[in-house]
Amino acid sequence: QTKDAVLIADRHAVQDVKKVVEKIKADGRHEHHMHREVYRPWGKYDSIDAGERYQVKRITVKPGEGLSVQMHHHRAEHWVVVAGTARVTINGEVKLLGENES
Numbered sequence: 560q561t562k563d564a565v566l567i568a569d570r571h572a573v574q575d576v577k578k579v580v581e582k583i584k585a586d587g588r589h590e591h592h593m594h595r596e597v598y599r600p601w602g603k604y605d606s607i608d609a610g611e612r613y614q615v616k617r618i619t620v621k622p623g624e625g626l627s628v629q630m631h632h633h634r635a636e637h638w639v640v641v642a643g644t645a646r647v648t649i650n651g652e653v654k655l656l657g658e659n660e661s
Contacts, residue, residue, distance in 0.1 A: 564590070601626055620645070637661060 566576060583590055596605045601624040608615040612634075620626065628648060629636070638647070639661040647654050 600624070617641075 566573070568575065595607075596603060602618065602620040604619070605617040606614065607617060618626075622643075625646075638645075640656045640658055642658055644658075645656045647656055
């Protein structure tokens with residue numbers, strides 16, 4: 560079991576999961592090679608939900624680590640500090656944000 564999948568099968572049929580993966584591939588889905596939780600040197604992110612015009616991620620940054628400066632012309636971003644503090648740069652200005660700040 561992972562955050563994005565649960566296998567329930569008769570113990571004698573667990574090898575049939577290969578058939579399920581092939582069906583997922585044939586349907587053009589991405590679950591066979593992309594996982595919800597992705598680990599990076601700076602921490603990890605969990606892709607909670609996504610749609611045509613949005614994506615929701617929970618990003619966990621290790622203490623003392625940071626992400627590279629991001630700029631996206633094709634989408635808006637809204638970040639909220641859920642726990643701890645974050646030093647962010649917005650339009651060249653550095654700010655310190657605390658819990659529930661964005």
